[in-house]
Amino acid sequence: MFNNKENFKREFKQRLVGKTGRQVHEVTEDDVYAALGSMIRERIGQDWAATNRAYIEQSERQVYYFSMEFLMGRLLGNNLLNLGVLEMVREGLGELGWDLEDIEEYEADAGLGNGGLGRLAACFLDSLASLGYAGHGNGIRYKYGLFEQKIIDGHQVELPDYWLQKGNVWEVRRGDKKVNVQFWGHVEAKEENGRLVYETKNGENVWAVPYDVPVVGYENASVNTLRLWSAESAADPSKGFGGPGGSYYNFLDYKRSVETVSEFLYPDDSQYEGKLLRLKQEYFLCSAGVHSVLRTFDKLRLPYDRLAEKVAIHINDTHPTLVIPELMRVLMDEKGFGWDEAWSIVTRTVSYTNHTILSEALETWPEQMVRELLPRVHMIIEELNKRFCAMLLEEYPDDQDRVSRMAIIESGFVKMAHLAIYGSHSVNGVAALHTDILKKREMKDFYELYPERFNNKTNGITHRRWLMHANPELADVIEEAIGSEWKTQPQQLTELLKYADDAVVQQKIYSVKRKNKERLASYIYKKHGVSVDTNSIFDVQIKRLHAYKRQLLNALHIMDLYNRIKENPSLEITPRTFIFGAKAAPGYYMAKQIIKLINNIANTVNNDPDTKDLLKVFFLENYSVSLAEKIIPASDLSEQISTAGKEASGTGNMKLMMNGALTIGTLDGANVEMYESLGDEGMYLFGLRVEDVEKYYRDGGYSAQAIYNSDERVKKVLDQLVQPGPFCQNGQTFDPIYHSLLSHNDEYFVLRDFASYVETQNQIGMDYRDSKKWLEKSIVNIAHSGRFAGDRTINEYASEIWGIKPAGAGSRSGIYKGQ
Ligand SMILES: *Cc1c(COP(=O)(O)O)cnc(C)c1O
Numbered sequence: 001m002f003n004n005k006e007n008f009k010r011e012f013k014q015r016l017v018g019k020t021g022r023q024v025h026e027v028t029e030d031d032v033y034a035a036l037g038s039m040i041r042e043r044i045g046q047d048w049a050a051t052n053r054a055y056i057e058q059s060e061r062q063v064y065y066f067s068m069e070f071l072m073g074r075l076l077g078n079n080l081l082n083l084g085v086l087e088m089v090r091e092g093l094g095e096l097g098w099d100l101e102d103i104e105e106y107e108a109d110a111g112l113g114n115g116g117l118g119r120l121a122a123c124f125l126d127s128l129a130s131l132g133y134a135g136h137g138n139g140i141r142y143k144y145g146l147f148e149q150k151i152i153d154g155h156q157v158e159l160p161d162y163w164l165q166k167g168n169v170w171e172v173r174r175g176d177k178k179v180n181v182q183f184w185g186h187v188e189a190k191e192e193n194g195r196l197v198y199e200t201k202n203g204e205n206v207w208a209v210p211y212d213v214p215v216v217g218y219e220n221a222s223v224n225t226l227r228l229w230s231a232e233s234a235a236d237p238s239k240g241f242g243g244p245g246g247s248y249y250n251f252l253d254y255k256r257s258v259e260t261v262s263e264f265l266y267p268d269d270s271q272y273e274g275k276l277l278r279l280k281q282e283y284f285l286c287s288a289g290v291h292s293v294l295r296t297f298d299k300l301r302l303p304y305d306r307l308a309e310k311v312a313i314h315i316n317d318t319h320p321t322l323v324i325p326e327l328m329r330v331l332m333d334e335k336g337f338g339w340d341e342a343w344s345i346v347t348r349t350v351s352y353t354n355h356t357i358l359s360e361a362l363e364t365w366p367e368q369m370v371r372e373l374l375p376r377v378h379m380i381i382e383e384l385n386k387r388f389c390a391m392l393l394e395e396y397p398d399d400q401d402r403v404s405r406m407a408i409i410e411s412g413f414v415k416m417a418h419l420a421i422y423g424s425h426s427v428n429g430v431a432a433l434h435t436d437i438l439k440k441r442e443m444k445d446f447y448e449l450y451p452e453r454f455n456n457k458t459n460g461i462t463h464r465r466w467l468m469h470a471n472p473e474l475a476d477v478i479e480e481a482i483g484s485e486w487k488t489q490p491q492q493l494t495e496l497l498k499y500a501d502d503a504v505v506q507q508k509i510y511s512v513k514r515k516n517k518e519r520l521a522s523y524i525y526k527k528h529g530v531s532v533d534t535n536s537i538f539d540v541q542i543k544r545l546h547a548y549k550r551q552l553l554n555a556l557h558i559m560d561l562y563n564r565i566k567e568n569p570s571l572e573i574t575p576r577t578f579i580f581g582a583k584a585a586p587g588y589y590m591a592k593q594i595i596k597l598i599n600n601i602a603n604t605v606n607n608d609p610d611t612k613d614l615l616k617v618f619f620l621e622n623y624s625v626s627l628a629e630k631i632i633p634a635s636d637l638s639e640q641i642s643t644a645g646k647e648a649s650g651t652g653n654m655k656l657m658m659n660g661a662l663t664i665g666t667l668d669g670a671n672v673e674m675y676e677s678l679g680d681e682g683m684y685l686f687g688l689r690v691e692d693v694e695k696y697y698r699d700g701g702y703s704a705q706a707i708y709n710s711d712e713r714v715k716k717v718l719d720q721l722v723q724p725g726p727f728c729q730n731g732q733t734f735d736p737i738y739h740s741l742l743s744h745n746d747e748y749f750v751l752r753d754f755a756s757y758v759e760t761q762n763q764i765g766m767d768y769r770d771s772k773k774w775l776e777k778s779i780v781n782i783a784h785s786g787r788f789a790g791d792r793t794i795n796e797y798a799s800e801i802w803g804i805k806p807a808g809a810g811s812r813s814g815i816y817k818g819q
Helices: 005-020 029-058 076-083 086-095 100-104 116-130 248-262 276-298 304-310 323-334 339-349 367-373 375-395 400-406 416-422 432-442 444-449 463-469 472-482 490-499 503-528 551-567 589-607 625-634 652-658 671-682 690-699 704-710 712-722 735-741 750-768 771-788 790-802
Strands: 062-066 070-073 110-112 135-140 145-152 155-161 179-183 186-192 195-201 204-216 223-233 311-316 350-353 364-366 413-415 427-429 454-456 537-542 576-581 615-619 637-640 662-665
Touching: 005 029, 005 086, 029 076, 029 086, 029 100, 029 204, 029 223, 062 116, 062 276, 070 116, 070 223, 070 625, 076 086, 076 100, 076 116, 076 204, 076 463, 086 100, 116 135, 116 204, 116 223, 116 311, 116 463, 116 790, 135 276, 135 790, 155 589, 179 276, 186 375, 195 323, 195 375, 204 248, 204 276, 223 248, 223 276, 248 276, 276 304, 276 311, 276 323, 276 367, 304 311, 304 339, 311 323, 311 339, 311 790, 323 339, 323 350, 323 375, 323 416, 339 350, 364 367, 367 375, 367 413, 375 400, 375 416, 400 444, 413 416, 427 432, 432 444, 432 454, 432 671, 463 472, 463 625, 463 652, 472 490, 472 503, 490 771, 490 790, 503 625, 503 771, 537 625, 537 750, 551 576, 551 589, 551 615, 551 712, 551 750, 576 625, 589 615, 589 735, 625 652, 637 652, 652 662, 652 671, 652 771, 662 671, 662 750, 662 771, 671 771, 704 712, 704 750, 712 735, 712 750, 750 771, 771 790
Parallel strands: 062 135, 062 311, 135 223, 311 350, 350 427, 427 454, 537 576, 537 637, 576 615, 637 662
Antiparallel strands: 070 110, 110 145, 145 155, 179 204, 186 195, 204 223, 364 413
C-alpha cells in the first residue's frame, strides 16, 4: 500500500486504468472518484481486519448503537483525513491534474436520516472510532434516503434520492452473515422438558443481509463497523414461501413485499407516523441486529448469562425499542432461558436516549397492529406490561391513576417510551435543560420510580468533520496560534481565549471567514444568479422546517426590515444576507407554506431597488450534510430561535459556534450550556424562558390578538400575509399562517417574542460594525466550542452508561503523516 506521494500516484494511475480500461487522460471525474474511493476502502481493509481481531482477542465489552437513522454525508474526505493521508492524496491528485474537492463532489451524500438525530448517530460513530472504543452502528440500508428537495416556483418538490445509483464504494456485502427475520404467522406452544416453548409458524420470512461500512478512527488505526441491513426475499419459490399455494406470481408479490422493508426512509422528523411498514422496518432492524450481536458474542464461547458483560446495546430514541422484547424472545425461545433470568440480561444490556418531549413525536403503536405483525413479540410485551403494572400496584397501592399513566399498554396502544425505560438500565436526555424537563415533567412518574436510571449526556459534534474537514483554513489558523493538541483533545480549544483580542489572529480569522463567504457567494451565484455582498452579515438558519424551530419568526423579521427600509429609504442598517436551508416533511402543510413565504420574501427583497443592496434572502435547496459543510464555515450569525422548552438539544448550534458564528438564540436545548460558557458578551439571548412558556401553557393569559392590536409592526407584517402586496405575489396568500398566529393564538409564541427578537437583531446589526469586537467574540465562541465536541459526549457515555474503556486497537505508525 502507498506510503508516500509518488507511490500513491503510481498505484492510483494503475488502478484508474485497470478499473476503467481507459487511458488516464480519457477518464471522467466519476471514474476518478470511484477508483480513489475503492483504493482507500481497500487501504482501510487492513486496519479493519486487525481491529476486529483485536476486539475478539481483548474480549472487552462492545457497544452497538442501534439507530433507524445514520446521516453520514460523504465519506471520502473524512476517511482521508482520519487516515492521515489527506494532504498526500490532495497533492498527488493535484499533480495528476485533479482537484480533490471537485472529486469529492462525485460521491453521493448518504442521507439515511432526517436531521439532528441521524447526524448525531454519525458524529458518535466518528468519535467512537477516533477514541478507540469498540462501538459499532446498526441501521438500515435504505435504498432511497431522505428525499431530494427541489424548489420550483418557490414551492418544495420532493424527488427520490436514489443514492446507490452509482454503487457505494465503502460498503461490503456480507451475504454469509444474513439473518432470517419473521413477520406475521401464528404462535404455537409445545411442552419440552417440562417448559413451554413457543414457535412462530407460517410467517413471512425475510433475509436481512448486512452491508458493512468501515468507520475510520482519527490517526489511530482503529476501524469500527457500521452495519446496515438490506431486506431480500428468503424463500426458494420451488419450496413455497411462508404461505400455502406457492406460485411464480405469488412469489413476485412476496418478493416485492419483502424488498419494500428497506426501500425508503420515512421523511418525518420529530413527527410520529403509525404506519405498518415503519413498524416492519423497526422490527427488521431490531431482530437482525440482535441476532448479529449474539453471533459476535458466540465467538467468545461464553454462556449467555454473561452477555451484558460483553455487550451493550444502545437505542437512539424509541425507534429501536423492540430490541427489548426481541432479545427476551431470543433468550427464552432460542436459548432456553426462563423469564427472570432473561429480563435481568436484557436490562443490564440495553440503554436508551430520549430525544424529544414534543408529544406529537412520542411513538405509540396500535396494539392490534403489533399483535398481527409480531405475534410472539406482542405476547412478550403483554407479559412485560402485566408484570410492570403488578409491580407498580405494589409500589403505589392507592394510585391507580399513576399505574394507568405509566402502563406500557394502555387503551389499545403500546407506549414505546415506557417500554424503553422499563427495559433499560439507563435513560438519558440530550442537554441539561432537556433532561431536567424529562425528570420534572414529561417522565416524572418514571423518574420517581427509577431516579438512578436518569442522566444527562449533552450532545456533541465531531470537530473532525465540522471544523478540520469543513473549514481547513480555520483549523490552520488555530494550529498556528495554539498548536495541534486540540485535534485529539478538542477541549484544548480554550487555549484560543488568550488570542481573542490578538490583532494578528483576528486578522487571520477575518480573512478565512472572508474566503469562506466568497466561496459560498459563488455557490449562491451559480444556483440563483444573484450576487452577494460578502461584507454583509451572513445570517443563517439551517435545520428541518418545523413550527417550533420558528423559521417564521426569522421571516417576519425580514418582512419588518423591508417595511422599515421602504418607509425610510435612508435608514441606517447593516447589510444582511439571510440564508435558509430546510426540508419540510412532505405532508407538513404549514411547513411548506413557510418555505413558499420565504421564497416570496426573497423574490421581493432581492429585486426591490430600495432594498436589494441592503438585504438579500436565499432559500438554498436540498439542505443536507454536504450543503451544511459549505454554509457553516461562511456563517456570521447562527439562528437558534426555537420556542423555549421545545428543542431537546440542537447540534447545528454547536457546528456554527465551532466555526466562529455568533448565536442569536433562546434559552433552549444546548443553547443554555453555550450561554453558561459565553455569557451575554459572547451570545445574543432573547425571548421567553422555559418557565414563562410553561406558565402560559398552564395558566393561559397569552393573547396573540392583543399583540397584533398593540404593535403596529406586527399588525403590518401579519396583514401582508393575507393581502395583495409585496409578499403575496400572483394573488397567493398565506391564510393558514395568519390563522395559526391569530385564530389559534400562536402556539409557539412567535408574536410574543417578536419585539425582543427584532431589538436583539438591531443590536447585532450595530455590533457587527465594530469588527474588532465582533472578531473577539467569534474567537471566544470557537474557544468554548470544544465542550460541544462529540468526543466529550462519547467519553461520558462510555464511562457513565456503557462502562467501557478505549480498546486501543493499535496505533498507526508515523509514516502516513506529513508526506
Ligand atoms: C446538524 C444537522 C442537523 C441538525 O440541525 P439542528 O439545527 O440541530 O436542528 C440537521 N440536518 C443536517 C444536514 C445537519 O448537518
